[in-house]
Amino acid sequence: xxxAQNREAPFSLAPGSRAPVLRNVDYTAHDRFLILxxxxxxxxxxxxxxxxxxxxxxxxxxxxARALYAIFSEPSEAVEAFKIGSRLDxxxxxxxxxxxxxxxxTPTTLLIDKEGIVKRxxxxxxxxxxxxxxxxxxxxxxx
Numbered sequence: 455x456x457x458a459q460n461r462e463a464p465f466s467l468a469p470g471s472r473a474p475v476l477r478n479v480d481y482t483a484h485d486r487f488l489i490l491x492x493x494x495x496x497x498x499x500x501x502x503x504x505x506x507x508x509x510x511x512x513x514x515x516x517x518x519a520r521a522l523y524a525i526f527s528e529p530s531e532a533v534e535a536f537k538i539g540s541r542l543d544x545x546x547x548x549x550x551x552x553x554x555x556x557x558x559x560t561p562t563t564l565l566i567d568k569e570g571i572v573k574r575x576x577x578x579x580x581x582x583x584x585x586x587x588x589x590x591x592x593x594x595x596x597x
Contacts, residue, residue, distance in 0.1 A: 481570040491562040494536040498579040
């Protein structure tokens with residue numbers, strides 16, 4: 455578990471906007487990049503853990519073409535305990551007060567391209583949202 459630092463705030467969720475600049479995040483290393491803004495106390499976030507684990511599996515199987523990054527607003531110790539207790543299987547977990555980035559609701563998901571540009575965003579959780587996220591995350595570059 456690492457902590458991240460925002461170097462340019464706030465950013466916009468709007469498609470076409472530049473993604474947040476975060477320490478240790480290189481958008482250019484991946485064709486598709488998802489950032490999940492989650493909370494350990496968010497019922498919707500907790501109920502979607504199997505979906506988040508599926509996304510991580512897709513990212514691992516893509517051989518670095520896809521990447522997944524989860525940001526929690528709680529302290530890193532609480533996030534680590536949550537990860538273990540909830541069986542959340544995401545490789546890159548970060549503790550950061552994402553309100554400083556302008557994110558106010560969880561779950562919020564950003565799809566970012568290789569140039570670090572927000573392509574899509576979703577706020578909330580539902581089967582329709584999950585279907586859209588999967589479709590866009592698994593799409594080939596240029597789709």
